[in-house]
Amino acid sequence: MDSRNILVTGPAINEQAVKLIADNGYSVAYVPPYTNEEDLVRIVAEVDPVGVVVRMGRFGASAIDAAPSLRVLSKHGVGVDNIDVDAATRREIPVVVAAGANARSVAEHAIALLLTTVKRIVPLDGSLRAGRWEKAGFSGVEVAGLTMGLVGFGAIARHTAVYAKALGIHVRAFDPFADDATFADAGVTRDAAVEDLLAASDIVSLHCPLTPQTRNLIDDKTIGLMKAGSYIVNTARGGLIDEDALVRAIDSGHIAGAGLDTFATEPPSPDHPFWGRQQIVVTPHIGGVTREANVRVGVDAVEGILAVIQGRDPGRERIVNYRALAKATT
Incomplete structure (x- = not known):
């Protein structure tokens, strides 16, 4: 039967x-x-x-x-x-x-992680709850005028581009599989190489699949191509990032912050090095869960x-x- x-x-x-x-x-x-x-x-x-x-x-x-x-x-x-x-x-x-x-939901989450990270919402919330009023000496960052680079330009990335542009962010993208018309229709600058995108972006947001070719795409070498003080957002797959390399870049200050919804191993271990770094905002792979x-x-x-x-x-x-x-x- x-x-x-x-x-x-x-x-x-x-x-x-x-x-x-x-x-x-x-x-x-x-x-x-x-x-x-x-x-x-x-x-x-x-x-x-x-x-x-x-x-x-x-x-x-x-x-x-x-x-x-x-x-x-x-x-x-x-x-x-x-x-x-x-x-x-x-x-x-x-x-x-x-x-x-789930493209719209994940794109919204990417923008939420971006704003939470750049605006330092999590550490500011924590310090205020701990009784500290850290207004004196604080200097924030505007996202308007920054450049966001999207690695991959599928449905989620295209929604992310719409939301980012509404905030006044300049958007560029790399995707070897998308045609030129897709970029033109979205009003997004196309980069011919991912290295070019990394070097030109203040914010790098990952939207590509995890394959043998993209595993650890963000590592010591590619992080070195990024601007000092830039940000990383990942709502795609955790394996796209060499997590040890990201920790080193956060500790050195080369990467100012990261907003991550995915991890190399899920769920991550209780002693994961991300937990001790307030510059890294994390959520449990729920970007598309609305x-x-x-x-x-x-x-x-x-x-x-x-x-x-x-x-x-x-x-x-x-x-x-x-x-x-x-x-x-x-």
């Missing part, structure tokens, strides 16, 4: 997404967040899902192999670095993403699963391993 189960790697999914699953005759099962591999494989084998909504934690080759009925993996968002895409491709399983569904985005992302993720198992086209642009699957079947 064909499986009628859809698994969610997380404690919940939006109610509208759950209703969509039920209305199409499927049942939903959940995995505790960030379940270890052994327990994940056991649960997957018990449920034998036809589709999986990947939210929290890694869904690797062993989990894929544990589900003989599996036909599609759907990311609750857009970043697939926690999915073994190669293992899925070997099984001819499409990996789909909810492209653009009521509005959760509805869009959850429904889009489930729609992607239903499209595949019902023989409909989810859209080529949503299938991250489309080319590999097409090549394997020709």
